[in-house]
Amino acid sequence: MSVLRRKARRGQGDVLDDPLDAAQERRVRAVLALGGVPQADLPDGVQQVRLRLLERAARGDEAPRDVSAWAAVVASNLAMDWHRAKRRQERVGERLASLRQADQTSGEDTSLLSLAVAQGLDELPDAQRQVLVLRFYADLPVRGIAEELGIPEGTVKSRLHTAVRALRARLHEDEVV
Secondary structure, three states: OOHHHHHHHHOOOOOOOOOOOHHHHHHHHHHHHHOOOOHHHHHHHHHHHHHHHHHHHHHOOOOOOOHHHHHHHHHHHHHHHHHHHHHHHHHHHHHHHHHHHHOOOOHHHHHHHHHHHHHHHHHOOHHHHHHHHHHHHOOOOHHHHHHHHOOOHHHHHHHHHHHHHHHHHHHHHOOOO
């Protein structure tokens, strides 16, 4: 039986031992830092690695042969995920900034439209609002949304179509557009 599994089984309610020793934690921190993760986010990255190791044990998976190497790979993947999320946020910010610049018509008109869109979004069912926000505000492609939500691409497209149609109807009904 692996050390990790013994640690996980030992206390059904006891506090689990740390699955990463000090040297492994230093290695994880180094991989995250070298991967470009800011110093302030390193503790969260280390915790994510610990969590994934504990999740493996909870599922009953066999512990990795070399926990240190496995943890380094997970840390590297987390660093890449951090950069992807940062780039996505930057793109959303750029897109919103360009919309603000292009839409400098009238502050009152913009405020009215923003309020009407916000109210329209609030009235949409959760599933439709979720795909609409992911597509148009987070700028995710349909395939990416489908993968993240674990649903078929056709379902994403259908929800998007229905949500856009409902939002458009709401804006016409309120005579905003």
